[in-house]
Amino acid sequence: MDSGLLLILSFFAFGMGACIASFLNVVIWRVPRDESIVSPPSHCPTCKAPIKWYQNIPILSWLALRGKCATCKAPISPRYILVEFLGGLLFLAAFWRYGWFAPLAWVWISLMIVGSFIDFDLQLLPDFVTIGGMVYGVSLSIVFWLLAEFTAFRIPNFTDACFFVDPCGSIGGLALGFGLLGLVRWLGSKAFGREAMGLGDVFLLGAIGALCGPVAVLVTLVLSSVFGSVVGVALILMSKAKLGHFVAIPFGPYLCMGCLAWMFYGPELVAWYVRLLTP
Numbered sequence: 569m570d571s572g573l574l575l576i577l578s579f580f581a582f583g584m585g586a587c588i589a590s591f592l593n594v595v596i597w598r599v600p601r602d603e604s605i606v607s608p609p610s611h612c613p614t615c616k617a618p619i620k621w622y623q624n625i626p627i628l629s630w631l632a633l634r635g636k637c638a639t640c641k642a643p644i645s646p647r648y649i650l651v652e653f654l655g656g657l658l659f660l661a662a663f664w665r666y667g668w669f670a671p672l673a674w675v676w677i678s679l680m681i682v683g684s685f686i687d688f689d690l691q692l693l694p695d696f697v698t699i700g701g702m703v704y705g706v707s708l709s710i711v712f713w714l715l716a717e718f719t720a721f722r723i724p725n726f727t728d729a730c731f732f733v734d735p736c737g738s739i740g741g742l743a744l745g746f747g748l749l750g751l752v753r754w755l756g757s758k759a760f761g762r763e764a765m766g767l768g769d770v771f772l773l774g775a776i777g778a779l780c781g782p783v784a785v786l787v788t789l790v791l792s793s794v795f796g797s798v799v800g801v802a803l804i805l806m807s808k809a810k811l812g813h814f815v816a817i818p819f820g821p822y823l824c825m826g827c828l829a830w831m832f833y834g835p836e837l838v839a840w841y842v843r844l845l846t847p
């Protein structure tokens with residue numbers, strides 16, 4: 569691809585991600601509250617003034633309004649611009665890694681963004697993210713397998729791509745993710761005498777397995793534990809949480825971070841680990 573076209577498509581991927589994330593902000597806010605995601609149109613939660621289209625441009629509008637409602641000047645959470653920026657960056661990264669197949673990854677990235685932020689807020693993962701991810705992963709693998717079987721169509725690097733797997737890898741990944749975290753959840757509830765982990769996390773790792781395969785499940789589990797521990801220790805140091813005191817830390821966002829690291833650096837991570845083990 570020549571560099572001019574690559575630049576234009578990169579801008580498009582980032583813009584697309586920011587626009588979709590702007591809609592995901594609405595989903596993150598409204599879905600747990602059982603509100604419709606289409607009506608009423610976007611409005612200021614404080615003064616209910618409708619937001620005009622030019623006040624609703626991802627990233628730019630928040631900056632132009634300096635994070636305040638144009639009508640009542642009530643502050644608008646910086647999370648809106650953060651989610652839009654995150655969406656743009658992740659869509660761009662997926663485009664660089666997967667080229668023309670990036671839109672298939674964008675779907676799962678969008679579901680992970682919604683799931684992570686709802687989990688942060690409410691410690692729950694919606695079924696359309698977790699079960700939706702499992703159905704999406706298994707369906708994708710079957711469609712690509714059928715295409716490869718009956719047509720000349722091939723996914724580039726079918727075997728070492730970190731997002732597309734064959735049906736065996738998909739079902740195997742689903743079973744491994746579901747089984748491993750299901751076991752952790754069962755052992756945890758035995759040890760603590762209470763629910764140590766939500767069923768949503770178990771479903772989420774199942775979905776990651778269905779989309780990315782069994783190796784991704786193992787790598788995601790290791791990485792998410794590292795990310796989760798770093799944040800957990802930071803929270804204890806900032807004395808927001810006390811040692812030995814049971815705090816509910818959502819695990820979903822860390823599983824998603826692990827999955828993203830896999831989707832963008834999977835083979836590199838595995839190669840680095842193998843080099844570490846071999847003298």
Ligand SMILES: [Zn+2]
Nearest residue numbers: 612615637640
């Ligand atoms: Zn307002």
